[in-house]
Amino acid sequence: MRINRRVAIRAAAAAIAGGTSWLRAQPAWPQRPVRLLVPVPPGAVADFVSRTVAQQLGSTWGGNASAFVENKPGGNTVIAVNSLLSAPKDGHTFLVTFSLTRQLPQLGLKLNFDPLKDLLPVGNLSVGQLLLLVNAKSGIRDFPSLVAFMRKRAGGATFATFGVGSVGHLVALQMGKALGVEIVPVHYTGIAPGMRALLSGEIDMFLANLDIAQQHISAGTVVPIAVTGPKRYHVAPNLPTLAEVGVPGLEFVSWIGVFAASGTPANIIGRFGEDLRSALRAPELQAKFQAAFVDPAPQSLEEFRAMVKEDDELNTRLIAEHHVRLE
The missing domain is CATH 3.40.190.10 (Periplasmic binding protein-like II)
Structure with missing residues (x-):
């Protein structure tokens, strides 16, 4: 089959122009400092992790943008969640939290949100035992x-x-x-x-x-x-797991991750997740984490979702089995 050279050139030019137009249509992000809401007071592990990552993001973004931590402790993480959900869903406010937030409905707490539907995983920051x-x-x-x-x-x-x-x-x-x-x-x-x-x-x-x-x-x-983990901790290999000593079913990992409000543009969630992984791979951040006995977790979004789902299932089973309720 013969291909008309002029038609091919015009088609390619149109495709390039269309692609360039699409790229131009994407708004620059971030347009202002990114706020990380943390549901614990200064000095807590999640606060340290969040502040260290926020500082590294400034370097990841080449000094053209920044991130900062805003502590919102109290209410079993509910105060921080409500702050996130009331903020504009434009990708400039995120929540840094841990498993408790996702357990709140199972613990019998009456909420004005559904943490499994209203909070979208963006990326993990740290994981440990x-x-x-x-x-x-x-x-x-x-x-x-x-x-x-x-x-x-x-x-x-x-x-x-x-x-x-x-x-x-x-x-x-x-x-x-x-x-x-x-x-x-x-x-x-x-x-x-x-x-x-x-x-x-x-x-x-x-x-x-x-x-x-x-x-x-x-x-x-x-x-x-x-x-508590499913296998021995690499920084303390002589310590047995609970399963090894006769207490199975408690393969807990301690994770700290970033979530966005539902409605946040998917392209921004994807971009921020990539930037978080880049920050977590930076040698200077890893040195700070290592000095504090914290393991960075530059997991893919799919890996983070799978880990959180497994954690949800374990927590839900134990909460129901032991009839645990927040008073």
């Missing part, structure tokens, strides 16, 4: 000695959590059931108060991120017993 800790003065050094202690503890062993429905709460309930021992969850307002309660001997056990626990482990004031 939680460490089961005891006070060094207890004499407990491994999981068998912890179990022996719990069986003898009159009135039940106490387990500090950072809130109703938190990972620590669900682990405490499931661990007690699996081992046939009484464990009493004691709720605190966050990780820092829970750690102080463990250090003072006010409670027997606590579940915390490595970045919070490391200084106390190094000082010899707390002892790590096990980790």
Whole structure:
């Protein structure tokens, strides 16, 4: 078949012009500083992760745009979510949060939004495991000695959590059931108060991120017993998983991710996700994360969605099984 050269050239020129016109039609983004809403106070792990990523984004964008953190603590992350949903859906406001936000309906909280429909995943920032800790003065050094202690503890062993429905709460309930021992969850307002309660001997056990626990482990004031993940933690390979020591079904990972309000343009969500992954791969960010015992998670959007879905299913099952409700 013969192809008319002039027709082909005109068609190619039209396609290029059309493509160029389409590119010109795309508005520049970001047009102003990007706001990251964080549902915890300054100093918390999610705050550190968010601020470090926000700073790196400025470099990723070549100094032509910036991002900043706005702390919106309280209300079991609801305050931050409502701030996101009330903001213009133009891709300049995002939420940085964790699994609790997605558990709120299962915990019986009456909401004016559906976190599974109104919050769209953009990208993950960090992922890690939680460490089961005891006070060094207890004499407990491994999981068998912890179990022996719990069986003898009159009135039940106490387990500090950072809130109703938190990972620590669900682990405490499931661990007690699996081992046939009484464990009493004691709720605190966050990780820092829970750690102080463990250090003072006010409670027997606590579940915390490595970045919070490391200084106390190094000082010899707390002892790590096990980790929550599906496999051993690469930074603490000598610690068994809970499944290894006889508490299956608690393969929790601790993730911190970015979400957009439903209605945010899909092209901006895709672009921001790519920029987040670029920021997380930057050596200077990884060095800061490593110094704080935080693992960056430059996952693809599909990988992040799959991880969140698996986490949702585990949390939903445990919340229903143990009849956990926010009061």
